[in-house]
Amino acid sequence: MLNPADLPSTFVHPESCSGPAQISIQNFNLWYGKSQALHSINLPILQHEITSFIGPSGCGKSTLLRAINRLNDLIDNVTVDGDIRVGERSVYERHLDVTSLRKRIGMVFQKSNPFPMSIYENVCYPLRISGITSRATLDEAVETSLRSSALWDEVKDRLKRSALDLSGGQQQRLCIARAIAGNPEVLLMDEPCSALDPISTAKIEELILEMKGRFTVVIVTHSMAQASRVSDHTAFFYLGRLIEAGPTKRLFENAHSKATQDYISGRFG
Amino acid sequence: MFSFGSKQSDSQGASQAPQPAVLFKTAVRIRSRAANNATEGIPWIWVCAGALVTILLLIAGLFGVILSQGLSALWPHQVIKIQSENALVLGIPMRQEEGTDPNTNVKQMRRLVYQANRDFGVNEFAFVPVERLVESERPKDVWFVERREWGPFLGRIQTSDSNGVATDVDSKTLSAMLVGGAERSKQLLHIEKGALADLNATMEDLRLEKKSIERQLEAGAIPDDEATAKSSNVESQLARVSKDHAALSTQVQELRSVDEAIKITLLADNGQTKTLPVSQILRVFQPNSLSWIERLGIFFSRLWGFVSEEPREANTEGGVFPALFGTVAMTIIMTVFVLPVGVMTAVYMREIAKQGVLVSLVRIAVNNLAGVPSIVYGVFGVGFFCYTVGASIDQLFFQEKLPNPTFGTGGILWASLTLALLTVPVVIVSTEEALSAVPRSLREASYGCGATRMQTLWNIVLPKALPGVMTGLILAMARAVGEVAPLLMTGVVKLAPALPVDSHFPFVHLERSFMHLGFHIYDLGFQSRSTELSRPMVFASTSLLVAVVLSLNFIAIKIRSQLRKRFEGRGAF
Known part of the structure; x- marks a missing residue:
């Protein structure tokens, strides 16, 4: 086991820095009250590629994910330092409209959380809150998103039924449809498969792979296998620090730091 | 293991x-x-x-x-004979108990007997030793007569021919006469409560207008000539309406004299007779010759009369419709006030305000408010709503009617507001609980989609909390329907001249005093002429109050389960 003092400094492989960065995390620190959860994170996330965050529980990977769309604002006593940029603009800009930022970033949560409404209303929720009322626009967005999340054929005859009637896997795909309905630039996924059975997991992973090229996807996962299957880049976190980031293949086969090698090979974590 | x-x-x-x-x-x-x-x-x-x-x-x-x-109060019971000092008299046996004879000081089993015929020199309720009841003798031809005045009558019914010879009436002729009498009463009532009441209201309005013109003239708000013109206009209108009124009154008089000419005679067992217009009689039947079906028919007809008619004879007879209406109307008005105020308060405390010492203090205060005795709210209601708010409203809008108060006295609006104040803590507490039970994941999902706090609250949190809010409302309604003490001070009366809703503009009169089932029970039980006389009505009214509480709760629970079904899946939207 490593002590914080012995932790190596961050190592980011140059391949993960080449190309346009959709999100760039710059010297980012975060505190819950007095305890520091993230320590000077520096990480570019490349546009239209899939990046996964791995690391043992409590290493801050979810916290970092939620810092990107400022969902941490909902928790009292969170303070931050440093910067995160999505596109050109800083997320922590002084007069930023947080809702418009979140509209550019879709999010899928660990536990599927459809609203207690119809399937149709669930998917078009992001559009409705943006004030879109045109039936044709909504219909089109619902169909496109449901097709993208491979749910259309299963639910097209019961769009007016409650979303809570769907199975767990279907609910999670519905949440993905909802996250992409507003046509965001970035899709954040916080352990999207941890509550699902293997078949549903496989379906969702397939979806994530299809998202590549359309959205910049950041996925937090506990499953090393999942990270290696779906992601182009992987970032390994430990005790609130970014240890290593790079192309997934490099990290899994030939990691730079000893800690990364140990974690990936299952020696701790 | x-x-x-x-x-x-x-x-x-x-x-x-x-x-x-x-x-x-x-x-x-x-x-x-x-x-x-x-x-x-x-x-x-x-x-x-x-x-x-x-x-x-x-x-x-x-x-x-x-x-x-x-229910037994509404059932048509059989009549038996009772051995009185010198003769057999009629009576309906009621409860049995052990008592002491006041003359001989001997303990005996005795039975309470209802003998009716209040105006025939008979004790309506008498305790009779059991041995003097002649259960076997049940005369088939005895009539039980329900009248508009003087309570029921037990005995025979006769008609007199032109020579003044009285003969017992057969049931066919009697029912034809009764139908005619009911028709005439209906006609009279229609004129009195319809056209005549309208004219009265118009005359009252004109009188108030006249007063208002005089007041304006005194204050110098309008010039002399304008005032004269206006008041002469009002005078002429008033004269016209008065003429109409007089004509209609004459018509009523004529109808009434026709009605009073058609009479029948009631002959009691003790030989006394009484002659009265047929229209005074509401219902007759021969209790000892009824089949079960007929008995049930009378029972249900009485039940319907009980809930749909107005009370008679100082509330001891007739129906309780005004009280039933007042109870339901008051509860609905209260709900209209308590629901939005309670929910908004809870939303502010739970969702908007920063959780701190102040909010905790407010929360403790709200919880304590729920424990304040209801009479305290009554005192507050009369002091604040009636004498402060109401009096100010009168000063501003109803000056013509002063010194007679309009809103400055008890009324259904003030009673409802007082009860709303009494029940608002319940709604606040349960709404807060429901809000805090809304899963964090749902809120995060909404915020994650880019919703603002208000959008999240309105679209996600409040609908999800709605079943919990309904629970609070059910508790609040259950408490409010049964509450009497605060109403005593804020507008409930023994007998209200008119319902809070009628056909005169503006149709809903929230300033009017009203009747309430809870108070009705109290009044019957403790304020009436005879406990025995009002006892059946006390129980019947209590049953009705319980039924009202249960059915209001049932409706609310039904709505809640619909909401739950909707927010826990199953079924379409």
């Missing part, structure tokens, strides 16, 4: 024959079973189940007593 083991060994024990050699073993087994019972808490289960059964019995007893007494 213990119970499993003991049951197994038990069944083995049962299958074995009880041989002397294993007697000791069996004894041990029994002892260990007793020990297991104790560890499993079997005695405690019995104690708890016993408590539950006791409560169930109490509830069943409560409803049983109220319902049986209430």
Whole structure:
């Protein structure tokens, strides 16, 4: 086991820095009250590629994910330092409209959380809150998103039924449809498969792979296998620090730091 | 684990024959079973189940007593003969009890007998020693007559021919006469409550207008000539309306004299007679010659009359419709106030305000408000709503009617507001609980989609919390319907001249005093001429109040389960 003092400094492989960065995390620190959860994170996330965050529980990977769309604002006593940029603009800009930022970033949560409404209303929720009322626009967005999340054929005859009637896997795909309905630039996924059975997991992973090229996807996962299957880049976190980031293949086969090698090979974590 | 083991060994024990050699073993087994019972808490289960059964019995007893007494008051009972000092008299036997004869000081079983005929020199209720009741003699031709005045009558009905010779009336002629009488009363009532009441209202309005012109003239708000023109206009209108009124009154007089000419005679057992217009009679039947079906018919007709008619004879007879209407109307008005105010307060405290010392203090204060005795709210209601707010409204808008108060006295609006104040803590507390039970994941999902706080609250949090809010509303309504003390001060009356809703503009008169079932029960039970006389109405009204509470709750629970179904899946939108 490593002590914080012995932790190596961050190592980011140059391949993960080449190309346009959709999100760039710059010297980012975060505190819950007095305890520091993230320590000077520096990480570019490349546009239209899939990046996964791995690391043992409590290493801050979810916290970092939620810092990107400022969902941490909902928790009292969170303070931050440093910067995160999505596109050109800083997320922590002084007069930023947080809702418009979140509209550019879709999010899928660990536990599927459809609203207690119809399937149709669930998917078009992001559009409705943006004030879109045109039936044709909504219909089109619902169909496109449901097709993208491979749910259309299963639910097209019961769009007016409650979303809570769907199975767990279907609910999670519905949440993905909802996250992409507003046509965001970035899709954040916080352990999207941890509550699902293997078949549903496989379906969702397939979806994530299809998202590549359309959205910049950041996925937090506990499953090393999942990270290696779906992601182009992987970032390994430990005790609130970014240890290593790079192309997934490099990290899994030939990691730079000893800690990364140990974690990936299952020696701790 | 213990119970499993003991049951197994038990069944083995049962299958074995009880041989002397294993007697000791069996004894041990029994002892260990007793020990297991104790560890499993079997005695405690019995104690708890016993408590539950006791409560169930109490509830069943409560409803049983109220319902049986209430419904029995409407049932057409049989009439028997009673051996009086010198003759047999008629009476309906009621409850039996042991009492002491005031003359001889001897203990005896006696029975309360209802003899009716209040205006024939008869004690309506009398205690009669049991041996003097002649159960066997049940005269078939006795009539039970329900009248507009003087209470029921027991005896014979006669008509007189042109020579003044009285003969017993046959039921066919009687029912034809009654139909005619009912028709004439209906006609009279239609004119009096319709056209005549309209004219009265118009005259009152014109009088107020005249007063207002005089006031304006005094204040110098309008010039002399304009005032003269206006008031002469009002005068001419008033003259016209008065003429109409006089004409209509004459018509009513004529109708009434026609009606009063058609008479029948009631002949009591003691030989006394009374002649009265047929239209005074509401319902007649021969209680001893009724079949079960006819009895049921009368029962339901009385039941309908009870809930749909106005009270008569200082509320001891007739229906309770105004009280029923007042109770439901007051509860609905209260709901209209309490729901938005309570929900908004809770939303502010739970969702918007920063959770801190101040909010905690407010929360404690709200919880304590729920425990304040209701009479305190009554005192506050009369002091604040009636004498402060109401009096100011009168000063501003109803100056013509002063010194007669309009809003400056008790009324259904003030009573409803007082009850809303009384029940708002319940709504706040349960709404807060419902809001805090909305899962964080749902809020995060909404914020994650880019929703603002208000959008999240309105689209996600409030709908999800709605079933919990309904629970609070059900509790609030249940408390409000049964509350009497605050109403005593804020507008409930024994007999309201008019309902809060009628056909005169503006149709809803929230300033009017009203009748309420809870107060009706109190008034009948403690303020009426005779306890025996009002006892049946007390129980019948109580049954109705219970029915109102239950049905209001039932409706609210039904709505809540619909909402729950909607927010927990199953079914379409």
